[in-house]
Amino acid sequence: PPPSHVLQRGLSPTSHLDGDGAAAPMETGPQTGTPPCSPSSQQPAVKDDFQFVLCERCRQESPNLKLLTCLHTLCLGCLSENKPIGQCPICRTAIPQASGIPNMENLLFTNLQTRLNIYKKLSNSSGLSCSRCRSETAAVWCSECEEFLCTKCFEDHQWFFKKRSHEARRVEELRAESAHQFLEDTRKSYNLFCSSPGHANQGHISSIYCRKCEKPLCCSCALLDSQHAPFCDIHSETQRRQEELGIMSQELKQKRSSFEATYVALQDEAVRLEQVQQEMRELIRQRVEQLVRLIRQEEEELLGLVEAQQEQGRQEVVRELQRVEGVLRRMEAGERLVEKMSLYATEQEVMDMQPFIKDSLEQLQQLQPPATGDQAQPGDLAECRARLQAL
Ligand SMILES: [Zn+2]
Ligand SMILES: [Zn+2]
Ligand SMILES: [Zn+2]
Ligand SMILES: [Zn+2]
Ligand SMILES: [Zn+2]
Ligand SMILES: [Zn+2]
Numbered sequence: 001p002p003p004s005h006v007l008q009r010g011l012s013p014t015s016h017l018d019g020d021g022a023a024a025p026m027e028t029g030p031q032t033g034t035p036p037c038s039p040s041s042q043q044p045a046v047k048d049d050f051q052f053v054l055c056e057r058c059r060q061e062s063p064n065l066k067l068l069t070c071l072h073t074l075c076l077g078c079l080s081e082n083k084p085i086g087q088c089p090i091c092r093t094a095i096p097q098a099s100g101i102p103n104m105e106n107l108l109f110t111n112l113q114t115r116l117n118i119y120k121k122l123s124n125s126s127g128l129s130c131s132r133c134r135s136e137t138a139a140v141w142c143s144e145c146e147e148f149l150c151t152k153c154f155e156d157h158q159w160f161f162k163k164r165s166h167e168a169r170r171v172e173e174l175r176a177e178s179a180h181q182f183l184e185d186t187r188k189s190y191n192l193f194c195s196s197p198g199h200a201n202q203g204h205i206s207s208i209y210c211r212k213c214e215k216p217l218c219c220s221c222a223l224l225d226s227q228h229a230p231f232c233d234i235h236s237e238t239q240r241r242q243e244e245l246g247i248m249s250q251e252l253k254q255k256r257s258s259f260e261a262t263y264v265a266l267q268d269e270a271v272r273l274e275q276v277q278q279e280m281r282e283l284i285r286q287r288v289e290q291l292v293r294l295i296r297q298e299e300e301e302l303l304g305l306v307e308a309q310q311e312q313g314r315q316e317v318v319r320e321l322q323r324v325e326g327v328l329r330r331m332e333a334g335e336r337l338v339e340k341m342s343l344y345a346t347e348q349e350v351m352d353m354q355p356f357i358k359d360s361l362e363q364l365q366q367l368q369p370p371a372t373g374d375q376a377q378p379g380d381l382a383e384c385r386a387r388l389q390a391l
Contacts, residue, residue, distance in 0.1 A: 049179065050116055053109040057082070057089055061113050065106040068095060073106045112183065118146070119182045122175050132156075140168040143186050192234060194218035209237040298391060305384055320370055327367055334361055 055062050055075035062075035070093035074082070082089050083100030095102060118141070121128060128138040128148055136150030142157060144166040149157055154168065174182060193200035195215040206216035210228040216237075222228055337357060341350065 050112065053112045053116065063110055063113075065109050065113075066102045067104040067106040068102050069093065073109055076101065114146070115183055115186055116179065119174075119179050121148075122171065122182075128171060138171050140170055141174060142166050142168045143190065192216050192238075194221055196221045207234050208232075209234045295391060298387070302384055302387060306381070309381060309384075324369065327364070327369075330360075331364055334364060 051059070054060060055065060055078055056072050057074055057078040060075065062077065064076035065073050066076065066079060067073055068088050070088050070091050072088050072090045072093075074089075078089070079095075079101050082095075086100065087094050097103065122141070130136045130138050130150035130153050131147040132153040133150060136152060138148035139151050140149050140154050141147070142149060142154075144161075145157070147157075148171065149168070157166070157168075169185075177185070191205045194204035194206045194217055195213075196204070196217065199218055199221065204218035204220070206218050208217045208219065208222045209215070209232050210217050210222070211230050211232060213228065216234050217228060217231075222231060334357070338361075341353070341357070345353070
């Protein structure tokens with residue numbers, strides 16, 4: 001283990017590495033004092049509890065997480081794939097940007113991914129090596145540099161960053177923490193930088209908030225530039241902003257319950273609609289079946305009617321045929337008899353037979369052939385047609 005006097009030298013007064021490396025003052029949660037979990041038992045907890053830092057579509061880690069106006073979080077890859085659709089794949093809220101890529105980064109989730117990966121490194125490997133020299137075993141972790149440092153490199157680091165307050169913590173101590181504790185501790189150790197141009201790069205830490213510009217400022221900006229005022233403590237401002245969100249979220253819960261009620265009502269409505277449609281479909285099927293049965297019955301009757309009338313018509317035509325045939329035979333016989341009379345009859349025979357033959361021929365002369373077509377359409381087919389039309 002590194003000599004404690006080396007570690008203590010040059011540490012900021014807020015460092016957790018004070019004295020014998022006792023628990024940090026903020027570790028007062030229910031997890032305080034719990035023995036370090038083994039990596040195997042800790043992995044599922046990290047996995048399950050921190051699923052929310054992943055892209056909500058592909059469930060993957062990504063250094064480019066974007067926050068949509070609907071407050072869903074998607075990675076750049078998913079957003080590019082989703083671009084033709086132009087709306088959030090989860091809630092279907094439109095994405096207004098023509099590129100399909102929202103402007104807002106989800107800094108919280110990307111940074112949490114980074115911090116969780118550091119935690120995983122810590123809890124997984126016992127012989128973690130120094131990020132700088134890469135040979136010695138890491139003894140501390142600087143949250144500002146986001147580096148694991150060996151004792152020697154840590155000394156150099158302390159000398160180099162003398163004027164800035166970099167918080168460094170013992171690797172062993174961190175390893176004993178739960179993921180939640182680790183995130184809670186590291187969250188306190190991140191600094192907020194001055195918003196004036198270039199000041200963040202120069203490491204100007206902000207502790208003051210200008211209410212007029214709504215920006216965090218470093219002491220020199222606040223003191224030297226007279227246009228800034230009124231001021232307040234940056235922590236009270238971040239606290240106020242968190243509370244503001246908390247209150248809004250609380251207020252939205254009422255709205256949410258009314259939306260939930262509407263959702264249930266709409267679901268019922270959908271079920272009811274489905275039932276009504278189902279009933280109507282059944283009704284249509286039954287009625288059509290009934291109608292088809294009726295029409296089939298009518299078909300039978302009409303076909304029967306046609307059959308009967310065809311039979312009747314056929315008989316009539318046969319009778320007519322026979323009658324006409326008889327007439328034709330009579331005419332033939334008359335012709336033949338008149339011809340034989342003129343060839344062979346004696347005067348006595350003419351005198352005796354001529355009046356009788358004349359009578360018969362006169363009767364034939366009276367006969368008219370029946371008008372064809374009148375019999376071919378027996379009047380009753382008209383009834384068939386009418387019933388067919390009425391179907
Ligand atoms: Zn994704
Ligand atoms: Zn959405
Ligand atoms: Zn080193
Ligand atoms: Zn550092
Ligand atoms: Zn500044
Ligand atoms: Zn200002």
